[in-house]
Amino acid sequence: MPKWPDDDVILFDGVCIFCSRWVRFVAARDTARRFRFTPIQSDYGTRLAKAFGIDPDDPDTNALIHGGEAFLKSDAALTVLSHLPGWGWVRVLFAVSRPLRNAVYDLVARNRYRIFGKYDACFVPDSDLRARVLE
Template sequence: MTKWPDDDVILYDGVCVFCSRWIRFVATRDTERRFRFTAIQSPYGTRLAQAFGIDSNDPDTNAVVHGGVVYFKSDAALTVLSVLPGWGWVRVLFAVPKPLRDAVYSLVARNRYRIFGKYEECFVPDAEVRARVME
């Protein structure tokens, strides 16, 4: 597991419609405003991606830094969900073998633009979420 100094940061694909909806989903439910967000296309997001070994031109995962540890793919999604109020029950999904969880994650990730679409430019969040964006 990679260490990173900033905590509770979600790295996402800013041109991916599905990924941007994920950020809105998290921001809406994150009543403690714990998580901050950075698009992989931003200068900070590109630095994170490079540090974590993610191809910023063709990202195949989101990532989250939580507790100083970087999580990828299904671990990232489940880690974020498990911290949100009312979503702690998703921790049981960690019992599903990681290779199986990541295979499903990768299938969606590979087809996300075809299924959900792609923005021409990076998704611009509303003012409340924008205050939590790291550029």
Template sequence: MRAWPDDDVILYDGVCVFCSRWIRFIAARDPDKRFRFTAIQSAYGTRLAQAFGIDPADPDTNAVIRGGVAYFKSDAALTVLSNLPGWRWTRVLLAVPKPLRNTVYNLVAKNRYRIFGKYDACFVPDADMRARVIE
């Protein structure tokens, strides 16, 4: 885990259908609009990815900056979920050993384009969500 100056920022693969749905899922369940989003394909997202050793051309993880700390893979997903109303129960999943959680995460991440599809370009959020996107 490394520090980053912005907080509550989620880095995601903007051409991944599954990843884009994940972002919409979060936005719909975040009434305080705490989380902001950046696609790895954006200038800001590329800088963020490179700062944390993620290859922007072949991302294998999403990331979230929370409390000034970067979380990756299953830690990122559970950190986001556990900070949403009604989803705090997901904190118990942090008790599952990280290697096991990340094995499942890696399996989905490796096959996400094949299973869920891929956009030709980053998905365009609606006007309400657009205000929460960092480019």
């Protein structure tokens, strides 16, 4: 996989209500303001997605750029959570096999619009979160 120059960037589906809630969840707990966010629908997000083989028109995963490398699916979610204060315990979930973790991830990802809904356009974050969004 290629390297990416920016670090601790979370790529997410900006029209997915569940994904946007994930961003707000992370931002609210990320007291060190370590993570930045980019919707896949933005120019920056589209370039990032294409660099790591994610279809920007039909995203099936969020991604985390950490240490210059991309983490996808359950690896991305668990890596993000494990860096939030009080959430280090989730590292034990890495002991669960990746195929099993990703099967659960894929089930949610496939049904996220049907279960949680979809925005007509990318969600607009509040001003505090806006400062952490790369477009």
